Amino acid sequence: MTHTCDVAIIGAGTAGMAAYRAARVHTERVLLIEAAHYGTTCARVGCMPSKLLIAAAESAQGVREAHRFGVQAEPPRIDGRAVMQRVRDERDRFVGFVQDTVHGWPEATRLFGRARFAGAGVLDVEGQRVAAKAVVIATGSRPFVPPGWRERLGARLIVNDDVFNWVDLPRSAAVVGAGVIGLELALALHKLGVRVRLFSRGERVGPLTDPELQKLSRTIFAAELPLSLNATQLDPLPDGDQVLIGGERFDTLLCAAGREPNLDDLGLDTLDLPRDDQGRPLVNRHTSQWGGTPVFIAGDATDDRALLHEASDAGRIAGDNAARWPDMHHRPRRTPLSVVFSEPQIALAGASHAELLADGSHFDTGRVSFANQGRSRVMLVNRGALHVYAERNTGRLLGAEMIGPAAEHLGHLLAWSVQRGDTVRQMLDCPFYHPVIEEGLRTALRELHSDLHLPAPPIESCMDCDTEAEVGG
Template sequence: MADDQATAKETATRPQAVTMQPGGDAAAPATGGRKREIRTDLCVIGAGSGGLSVAAIAASFGVPVVLVERGAMGGDCLNAGCVPSKSLIAAGERAHAMREAAAFGITAQEPQVDYTALRDHIRDVIAGIAPTDSQERFEAMGVTVLRESARFTGRDMVEAGDAVIRARRFVIATGARPAIPPIPGLAETPHHTNETIFDLTARPGHLIVIGGGPIGLELAQAHARLGARVSVVEAQDILAREERELAEVVEAQLRREGVAFHANAKVTAVSGEDGAVRITLAGGGDAGETVLEGTHLLVATGRKPVLDGLGLDAAGIRHDSSGIAVDQGLRTSNRRVYAIGDCAGGATGGYRFTHAANQHAGLVIRSALFRLRVKLDNAIIPRVTYTDPELAAVGLGEEEARKLHKGRIRVLRFPVAENDRARAERREAGHVKVITSHKGLVLGAAIAAPQAGELIALWTLAVTKKMKVQDIAGLVMAYPTLSEISKRAAVEFLKPSARMPSVRRLIRFLRVFG
């Protein structure tokens, strides 16, 4: 009896499939190969990080979920983004450590890099994580997974293969893909993106990277550390979205490691074949045109949302080249439909990070399942560039804070070089920069330092919980750790108090009493 009840409960929480008759009306449960209709509470389109999070959380509450994915489970982050890039970076760090060992009394040597084994290392890491995102795991949770392309055919209807899905709510989480700029000759010239660069089985002789943002710099440094000659071309400043003083720390370190930069340079033409590419530049501080010749070309000029084939117009969903328009609650112009992650624009501010997609997923669950009012807060989303040193930031930058607070802010800094742990590890480049209101409310922070992506967590908490910098100054940090850098920056806020005449008069008065 108990087994029968459990089976009945499981059936009730799964999407229900029915056969579609010629007239389009739903009939009895599907028994053959005829077109079927699936009725469900939630239909998620896209099995990347955001879509998987929505599906997993909803299923854990017993909500019937259909998950549609036309590509690889796990999306870009697992297969062509965060996971493979960090695996490559880790290999580059090991190679760099071998070259720099003499400073620690260890014989330095030039590493011998086997790119085929390196590719296998990257694939092994992906394979180790893949079961967490697999179709089998989600089906075991009770999610109906369709490996098909999804297309809206109405405001409340999606077609996927031989199925028509009707859902109470839809979540679009189709992610983004590399944006390829319209450079003359690029389409005809062999080039890599982050979707193909990790498949190399031989070290590039000279890798030319078009794009000086986070992806471009991370891959540039990794390949330079693995022994390739690397040049980076950028139409603006390097890491143009970040605080200039901190971006310069990262750029300077990459230059020391041999990476050549051509900033504020426009690529006017690309040509070549496998093993021999030519890039023509205008600007970049040189008169006239400059020609770069290399063996491999990597295009890292940003990402664009994946919206093709979704039939968004049929569902009344507004969208443009920046993504699907959403409000502060991540709803589209069709109130049945949410959009999250890299494919969403509008109120998301274009933050295309895995952790942003996961935050979006949590908000959608609260809204769609519990009917709670939710509101995006992009200020609490940290961003990290995983170079060495790393560059991390959260909240307001200095320029934005000055505008919003009419100049009534404090800017606090503390150098990495004055941290004992950093000195012991001989990794002294960079500093912490904290922006507060004149009363000490933490408005934002940016860090160029080893493990900046870890260090920014404290300041993310401070911005999220609207803490004061005095709270950070009062924390006890373990010694010796890099986290002391944050505390020392916070203490800088208190130093002017020591010079205040009123404070000094109070101390002199109290000394009278012994």
């Protein structure tokens, strides 16, 4: 059987679904090809089930911490089966919404099977031929596992995808990889009573790049749970039903050592597509085009900012331009924003410290510690710090990094300011209520404005009217 279409989309995850919607604005001749299952990484094994587990962990931690407010409570009893039942039930609910959406699209625009390029504009889908004017690759990514570990450890080794199918919590778990996924899951399991050790291959814990904040994050998380840094020579071994790693035995080893794009077995060797020195696709982020051909790629398959909103944006751009081919449009991208739902939370907004240094940017840094910030102390979440970065000559906000309370919310405020092109003075002229955690941001902005040595604001500016009467602002 031969199918002809204007746009063929390989993969029905977040990027693929966004590409499908965007392409169908221009043409009905769209074909969405999926080889495994409908349902995004976010809904099945990513954002949503992980936050369900984290919510349970935070609830347990809240009971443990109640005595610090003078509230006496019994130590929490963790019902692992009940915890995982809610995780699975809600996970299935989220996945169901995605499946309902895809199944609601015309059947003629969906094809199930594994796709491979048989040549330019030609796909083979398990014996069926697809001829397309343009192709969007949205095949996502999968967890990376070091060679030999699966064969050696068998069922004792799991990846984050497996966690959310648990019926009960394990007694102990080694977590390898201190990036976003490993850090979130290690902390959640630890708070739920699982004996955990987190192994990091280097000095970094989490995605922070500012040296001062990275050092602080190591200190904070080392006090939270057992942490092994510079664990580069790990050699996990089976030991009965357990895993022996780093001199300790665990019921399971959760490998969170990164992810790799699903680009193998696509027949890409039949196409002349450019890659960088590490084999990653060279993609125009503003068109999603890969090379000079009508091949577009979006989402985690690009190995670039593996976040849902980024995948959705890239998929929309890819689908729109694939349907327009060859009349493509360059689309703007949103300001970078990433959040880690650890405790305390982590957020990066705009350019990171490392990116600013790499670009040779001339910038100053404003700092605030949350240790004595008023509202943070009231709620006993007074850990962490915020650094904000501004351009030296103009005072324009360039980016921020933080570890601390309400980072998911402060991160949004900061990303919005970066995207608008706000200056530090413009941000200080905005209202700050009292007492709120956002007052910590104002403290950092005040320090930054002073360091920038910019002209004083006009007399009508409200910034000159701010008082220091509040405690710990």
